[in-house]
Amino acid sequence: MPPPREAPVAVEVRSARPADRPPILTLVRRAFTSEGHDGQEEVDIVEGTWRSGATVEGLELVAVVGGRVIGHTLAARGDLGGHDCVAMAPLCVSPEHHNEGVGSALVEELIRRADEQGWPLVLVLGDPGYYRRFGFEPSGPYGIVYQPVGEDDPHFQVCRLGAFDSTLRGPFRYCWEPAP
Numbered sequence: 710m711p712p713p714r715e716a717p718v719a720v721e722v723r724s725a726r727p728a729d730r731p732p733i734l735t736l737v738r739r740a741f742t743s744e745g746h747d748g749q750e751e752v753d754i755v756e757g758t759w760r761s762g763a764t765v766e767g768l769e770l771v772a773v774v775g776g777r778v779i780g781h782t783l784a785a786r787g788d789l790g791g792h793d794c795v796a797m798a799p800l801c802v803s804p805e806h807h808n809e810g811v812g813s814a815l816v817e818e819l820i821r822r823a824d825e826q827g828w829p830l831v832l833v834l835g836d837p838g839y840y841r842r843f844g845f846e847p848s849g850p851y852g853i854v855y856q857p858v859g860e861d862d863p864h865f866q867v868c869r870l871g872a873f874d875s876t877l878r879g880p881f882r883y884c885w886e887p888a889p
Contacts, residue, residue: 720811722818725769725781730759732778733771740801751799757885758785758798765795767822772802772811779803780811784819784831788888789853790879795823796832798883816843824870829877831868834858844868852878 725733737755741748758764763785772780782800786793797819802811820843823831832848833840834855845868848854849861858865865881882888 719774720779720809720814721773722770722780722814723773724767725771725783729771729778733781736778736781736803737799737801740803741799751801754798754883754885755781755783758783761785761884763787763884765823765826765828767826768795768819770815770819770822772806772815774806779806780815782812782815782819784823785884787832787884788882789832789877790881792877794830794832794877794881795828796834796881796883798834800833800835812839813843816840820844820868820870824872827872828870829872829874830870832866832881833868834865837863837866840866840868848881851875853881854879855881 734752734755737751738748741751765784765786769783770781771778780802782797784795784797787796800812800815820831832853833845837847845866847861847863848865848867851867853867854860855862855865
């Protein structure tokens with residue numbers, strides 16, 4: 710993977726607004742559509758998060774260039790062994806803005822804000838090669854498990870923040886998933 714270039718000079722990372730929802734859904738579908746995959750699963754995740762009311766104030770972010778949404782991520786409440794925690798899903802950038810640092814800017818800002826808000830950690834299911842640079846590490850050694858991928862899957866990761874509490878352990882469930 711080529712090293713990220715600097716983000717476009719005019720990129721603004723800010724909290725998402727209600728008026729951003731239609732362009733966010735368009736972006737999510739477009740960013741996750743590939744041969745054999747239509748992006749609907751990721752659209753469903755975003756819509757399910759919105760419906761559940763689990764989005765954390767200040768932790769749904771967009772990257773905007775020239776008034777156009779070119780990147781999006783959100784962190785929403787989930788359940789970690791009976792405790793309220795946040796997990797980021799999904800992260801997407803408009804294909805024509807890949808490798809410009811837009812995704813990095815979104816992740817870094819989300820982590821900074823989550824830490825400022827006093828969250829103990831941020832969880833993510835994603836490419837360890839990408840997320841490692843932001844401080845994410847496999848969740849298994851911390852006793853945090855996402856059952857759909859199994860114990861010790863390196864793709865389910867944790868970023869420990871200033872308020873990290875090592876007693877937070879157990880199975881994790883995203884807000885859009887049904888309770889067991």
